[in-house]
Amino acid sequence: MTAARAAGSVGSAGSAGSAETAGAAGGGARAPRRRPDLGKWFTWAALAWLFAPIAGMVVFSFNDIQGRQNVTWQGFTLKWYGQAFAYADLNQALLNTLALGVLTMLIAGTIGSLLGLALGRHRFRGRGTTNLVMFAAIAAPEVVLGAALLSLFLTVNVTTGFTTTLIAHVMFTLSFVAITVRARVLTLDPALEEAARDLGAGPWETFRLVTFPLLLPAIMAGGLLALALSVDDFIITTFVSGDTTTFPLWIWGATRVGIPPQVNVMGALIFGLGVLLAACNVLLARRRR
């Protein structure tokens, strides 16, 4: 003990090398027992639980099956990627889903952002009601929303189809965008906009040069959220889609006769695209900081 202390003091006085050796020798006698890092294992277990089904889907997109049942592993092949678009009605369903997703992202993204900005920045009559309605739209079960929308469309005698589905998707994703943007607006220092005004920017210039760039990460996050919600929505879409078939609806229909591996291929591609978009958003946000 005394020796170790002496060696330590010598080391700190001059030679770093001798201090290291002394430290290692002194510490070796009472090295703390390494406890298993439970937190780390739990994290990995949770991630495995979440990603195992997705990994399974991707793996079975490479399954070399005969017939229509894609449930047992029969060998590796890339042919399904070559024949990804072999089913015309599946292609149409995928196209419908993508068109719905992008349109929902643009429309709900724009309206939701403006709504979030208004809710976060201004006090106006009906603000509390708007907040309540938005919360209700998120909290209400999708079955209720779907049934309500369908009965509304039937009452006003609108034929259900692509347009009604788009209206429904915009309606239920709007709140998510508005809430995301509102959260960002509330943390924004109002002095930033005042500073811009003070330095000679008009209201529109202030929005274009200061408010909008600062809200952009939240707007993008909200938009991507709307896209994701729209692409994988099943319940509401079932009620209001009429003759229009979307990707989830087509898969549901195909389960009775066996899901072709093309579905796995498209699922893998959609998942890859989602990961790519999310990564881009993270990278952009990091660069902006």
Place this chain on the structure above:
Amino acid sequence: MATTTQREPGSDGAAPAGAAIALHGVSKTFRSGQGEVAAVRGIDLEIQRGEFFALLGPSGCGKTTTMRMIAGFEEPTSGVVRLAGDDVTGVPPNRRDVTMVFQSYALFPHMTVFDNVAFGLRRRRVPAAEVAERVGAALDLVELADRAGYRPARLSGGQQQRVALARAVVNRPAALLLDEPLGALDLKLRQAMQIELKRIQREVGITFVYVTHDQGEALTMADRIAVLNNGVVEQLGTPAEVYERPATRFVAGFIGTSNLITGTVARRDGEHADVEVGAGGHVRVRTATAQGERVDLTVRPEKVRLGTAEPGPELCRLRGTVEEVVYLGSATHYTVATRAGAAIVVFQQNAHDAQNLAERGSDVWLSWQPRHTYALPG
């Protein structure tokens, strides 16, 4: 932070005379849930060109509201704000030739230091070459030329503060409005920035309107101070006037340490009166208070002399017992319980001898020149 930068000749206080900013009977009432709150209640001010003017007061006194009315972020409920003689009622902030420095700095986080400083110039369509030149000069002024490409988040608090200052100064506004600009800095940095701000103001010769609750800051930097309380100007004057001759009880209490003494007017003699303060206490002061009436007097702690010998008859004097002696190195602070009741604080410079003038518990005489005492109204 060195103050070695060359001073431009002729920029030192050479601005022509005339009010850069004038407020006439300005009031501001905010409507809240419970009713109306009067933040500013009839302020008249004239701030001269090139002046370093401080609006000093406790929080909620209306100083920030006053500044925001000058900047154009609030419109007065009544009264007129004039900039360089022009009534600016209804003119939005972006069309007023005054620039604010915000307490939170309000630097645009998504822009570089250069773009932040260039923001105002670009809004006025200044050619790019001139923008580069003027931004460079402004960053030189605050000694941050090497940080032009940085985002504000990468700068320290003091550096962000200087960028905010450069962003305002670069536009050469008629006046700069600074809202507690040093509030977020630690003490040492704050003191360094006080000197820095004063230097920059001298060099650019712009009118500075400085809002603060820190009396030390106002006394150190300002040419003139307006002390605000409850939405009205309590006193307007140079730092020395405001400190030496507080006009109201509030000013006496808010700025520095003041001793408050209450006495009764014994004799009147022209403009002056002899005031009896307890047994043996006697103060001569200029006051309009009638004979036999009570009067409140004030005297600064450093004006009071402490001794054992009876002072001359021409001096104001009180008798008391030393209650507390605090030795501070350069000075000693005594608290003396007087026969009049009130405790008097005395600051004595330790200029000559290292020994204390009195022990705790000893009886002493307090004395000061009559010109250092003021009667407070009401």
